[in-house]
Amino acid sequence: MSNLRIPGPTPVPPEIQEAMATQMFNHRGPAFSKHIGEATEKLQDFFQTTNDLLLLTASGTGGLEASIVNFFSPGDHILAVSIGYFGDRIATIAEGYGANVQRLSFEWGSAADPKVIKEALANNPEIKGVLVTHNETSTGITNNLEAIAKEVTKANKLLVVDGVSSAGSIPLLTDDWGCDVVVSGSQKGWMIPPGLAMISVSEKAWEANKSASMPRFYFDLTQAKSYLERGQTPWTPAISIVVALNVALDMLMKEGREAVFERHHRIANRVRDGVEKLGLTLYADPNHRSDTVTAVSAPNGIELTEMLRILREEQDVILATGQGPLAGKIFRVGHLGWVPDQAINELLEKLEETLSTASITQQ
């Protein structure tokens, strides 16, 4: 088994592989109702919410699309707070559906400043909603969502949170912080394959939904809510992933929500310390480093592509490259979901070994 250390898909434990191999059953029958009902309740616990929690058969990006098209109308003013690749993506989705998007971008590698968001909201009363990435997978930064949410709720705007690579791995207090819409994706901290997006929807968001006129069908959350009340999904769901989700959530609940979060923090510290001990430089602002993905600056004088190739082909350690403007400038280590300590130890050993390989030195 490869040491797969990208920020999703993440490795799946043996119990999950067994669950994934489920025989098919009727998605309009009692067995599926039980599955989706249980998975929903457990997810609400991890999202720390009593809001509606809906499952979509799609990747996290599909969930992000759902988080826009269900709550806004073309022409609506939206503030898109971006600190990287995925912050830009959700802004692009909103623009594509005709929203009037004001991008508030912060330097990649840094976190969003709640005070600047507060000012932007004060200066632009026409803004209806705010899009925020909780954990920016492309830069390894976790925004101070609590502080941001405080400003957004104070201004009484709709708060849409991309929690794809945070929910289930680090604290995300949906209700306490006042997050109206929160999106996650199955292949992240949830330890299961890609194929499902999860999305929580507050009362305030449902209220916005009533007048939201962006077109939608597959991602129509009113349909998802209505079918969930009968223990179903409107369209045929990714059954094997739902079954796996239930098993994964049982494992996570057995460990305990707070213990899961603590484990992610401990493992992240181990990665950060280990990488720095190898003489490498962490890319992200030290005050906002993510507990689910660590971005490392490309070492001086090293051929990054060749380093990653050797790690992949000779060491069976799979790391992620940089995205967008960070391509070639950083590499990323995913440490969310199922991350045995031993896997991190091996990763660091093999990284050290590879760094000393003559062939990766730039000519």
Next chain:
Amino acid sequence: MSNLRIPGPTPVPPEIQEAMATQMFNHRGPAFSKHIGEATEKLQDFFQTTNDLLLLTASGTGGLEASIVNFFSPGDHILAVSIGYFGDRIATIAEGYGANVQRLSFEWGSAADPKVIKEALANNPEIKGVLVTHNETSTGITNNLEAIAKEVTKANKLLVVDGVSSAGSIPLLTDDWGCDVVVSGSQKGWMIPPGLAMISVSEKAWEANKSASMPRFYFDLTQAKSYLERGQTPWTPAISIVVALNVALDMLMKEGREAVFERHHRIANRVRDGVEKLGLTLYADPNHRSDTVTAVSAPNGIELTEMLRILREEQDVILATGQGPLAGKIFRVGHLGWVPDQAINELLEKLEETLSTASITQQ
């Protein structure tokens, strides 16, 4: 193992269950490139096309949405040929995205008349595209797609085909018949779990795409095509289902495409004969009965819901109810994908046994 005989999800063979249990790997790495490259080529063989063939992480309905939003603009005139529930669904999707949809509905249980379609096209030159369901899952009817396609191509309109429950199970000659866009779903004849939609796109459809202005992001097929050229998908794909798809396609190709189609025809005949021998009445027009799903009229004097409950709870035979206006009026037997002869024999025996149960007779 239940005798799951609904028109999708269909049972998965043991080889597929093993494939579904795959450990995760990098969707931006060489292993995934190989998987998607191979799956694409094999699917093209079953779709009998050299057109682009794209995979989406979604149910078949997501594929239907993609078949609309990528090729039309709000206000475009579309002829939606409907013979049932799914024909109505794709028309609704097109309307939702602002198309000017002219519905051409035929009586449920009958097929579409190519001559009527020809007339509609002649009388409405403003029509840009035609939506046709190849196999209507809700009524057990297979349209004469070849004859319909002849009229649509003669009129030089874009032909969008819902092949969700036909492709891979019955002949669908995408190129020979001139189908511009064809959609299928993984949980049908392909013997794998739900979670993937497949969609083929002709040159003519790509030409239409250039000026198509319906909003889209997750289902943007130009992104899917561009990433496929690098052996990737734009968003994280349902890896375990793609792996299963490759194994299933190998099994189907080993059997042989035409042999797969013949098997479906033989099994369908066995179901139809068996049901009629029990004194039941087939719902669909005898000239257009589907080889993938059989609709049976609710027997007179029988409590249909109770009959299906007994079959499910006591006999472990899972059949489908009627949809929309056919709820309570028919039941449906799915016989696409992995259908051992023995499963059909057992189904017929248990249906006979249940029909003789006193408790299902109406008071």
